Amino acid sequence: MPPIGIWIIIQLMISKMAGESFNQPKFSSLPTWNPNATYFAAGNISGNAIYNIFITTDNTIYIPLLDCCSRLPNSIFVTSNNDIYVSIGGSPYSIDAWTLNATSSISSMPVDGPCFSLFVDIEDNLYCSLNTLHKVVTSSIIGSTNSTTIIAGTGNAGSSSDMLDGPRGIFIDRNLSLYVADCNNNRIQLFYFGQSNGITIVNSTEVIRLTPLNCPSGITLDADGYLYITDRYNNRVVASGPNGFHCVVGCSGSADSTSYGLQQPSALSFDSYGNLFVVDTYHDRIQKFLLTTNLSGNTSCDILQPCQNNASCIDSNTSSNGYICSCLSGFYGLQCQIDNRPCKSYTCWNNGICHEISNTEFICICSSGWQGSNCEIQTNYCQNVTCQNNGVCRSLTKNYTCECLGDSYSGRYCQIESNTLVFHQTISKSFAFIAIIAMASVMMIVIVMDIMKYCFGIDVISKDLKRIRQRTKVRKRKTPIIIRFIYVN
Incomplete structure (x- = not known):
């Protein structure tokens, strides 16, 4: 890096505010300076x-x-x-x-x-x-x-x-x-x-x-x-x-x-x-x-207005600084700049209220929706909530909501089905019920016919089966026709 010149440093007197390192004097309404520098x-x-x-x-x-x-x-x-x-x-x-x-x-x-x-x-x-x-x-x-x-x-x-x-x-x-x-x-x-x-x-x-x-x-x-x-x-x-x-x-x-x-x-x-x-x-x-x-x-x-945090400034000829700061409870330092209170403006977050229980301890009364020693943790309202029909729970400030899948469900817990979904479900169930009845009917007919045949010797379809077999045999035995051509001069 380029060389930098030595600082010219001249000590004159007195510090002011610990939070700011530069001077901002308080002047009368119309201050003036000697134009001859x-x-x-x-x-x-x-x-x-x-x-x-x-x-x-x-x-x-x-x-x-x-x-x-x-x-x-x-x-x-x-x-x-x-x-x-x-x-x-x-x-x-x-x-x-x-x-x-x-x-x-x-x-x-x-x-x-x-x-x-x-x-x-x-x-x-x-x-x-x-x-x-x-x-x-x-x-x-x-x-x-x-x-x-x-x-x-x-x-x-x-x-x-x-x-x-x-x-x-x-x-x-x-x-x-x-x-x-x-x-x-x-x-x-x-x-x-x-x-x-x-x-x-x-x-x-x-x-x-x-x-x-x-x-x-x-x-x-x-x-x-x-x-x-x-x-x-x-x-x-x-x-x-x-x-x-x-x-x-x-x-x-x-x-x-x-x-x-x-x-x-x-x-x-x-x-x-x-x-x-x-x-x-x-x-x-x-x-x-x-x-x-x-x-x-x-x-x-x-x-100088040196005293901070609402401290009282007392002029003193015996002090090396020319003043003494009388600090409020919980503050100390030459200018009362050090805040040692348990409860500070930033102790409890998110609008929490700080209460001092001793000179060194505090407790935060958190506003709704927040928890933790400093009210820094947002309350999880979804912890004990179950959303139905595959809905997803989202924690909000002071509340929660169930985000339902698609337009088929609604309600606080996604428990309400839409009319279209109910209609489709009814039609599907009806077709399924009819199919089950048809299959059961066919099975019952087969079982009854087997019982009549093998238990009572009644074969209700034997004649039809015999007729079908005969037709099949006739088709198989049908004599082939041979055509022979004779040449005539």
Whole structure:
């Protein structure tokens, strides 16, 4: 595989939510950032180009560096357990996974092109946007798999609702809805879970400060679901809000290398404080734009919202994290993220009701048609049912049915015969009865005649037999006629 640059890793502070590894800050209604950026990092520190950035909830910053000999960008995603997924941009293409403390990588998902962006959702599915192949593919990272599924696009460039043209940045929310920065179509497409047709939520007709989108590249969402987009060829970052879209940074349109300028930005990410980091691709640098307006609150609990599962967050100056989570019964962990209750939302399947009988034990009250310790087994209603006339029993939800053979039988157990079948059976039985009577009559006549002949000396057919024999003899004794011809002169 092509060599990959060393990660630039900077530890800043505090973790947020264990279920998500990236930051989605909660802002006030109209947040603003200082347009004069702070220089953060540059590709020339190691002779490598910068195309992507990832910031975890503990503010560890990962920057994949594209070495001098590779021509395609490397994308990166880091999970909550610190597994690192990297797209290798050179042929042969692959997505490699680096687990915590590993000394080498393993291939995670087969791909047939370079991934411009990677993402891992809350159900451990890995997504890759194949920019040059006009599609987004996915595969589970649990277990081993050699297959991928196309989740958006067809593999051909196009602008219809089921097609993409040069997709770049992607984002998957908690509802497994997919957001795609569709660069060449100058739009943002939203694909709801299980849907192959996308909905255009931002397109080239959306004028933002007199200028429509021109190749959206990077995309992310804040805690309220508002979009933040790197508008590549407009050299800016734009965002949605309660009053529609507006420009965030790079609003002057300047493409120079000043602290105000951006040129062809490709990606963006937030730290836990709401500061905005933008990959300024053309200048091989990362610009940090400081949040200037307050968040919805200014305490650790307000900023980070770290406590999960309805736990209460208490600000604490004595805690190293700046807060303490007061967990509800059955939950524990720094953010109350570990659910140790016997009854969870997924304990009893198929609408079963879970009842806790102790701190560690439970019992599932299954709905009709299901059984088993977790209501996972469908009840077999055919177990004690016998269908008549060769009918086949099929178990249904909460019921069963007997599938009768042909149209000759019907009823709950195939016990009802059709009128046509009854008529045919009656005719058949009648013919059989007549044949039996005829055969019995013949046999009785023969027996009676034998009794009369041998017991009483009465042979009722002896005269007829004698007459028949005589006729036969006469025919046999008949003198042949010989004709002799005499010649007369």
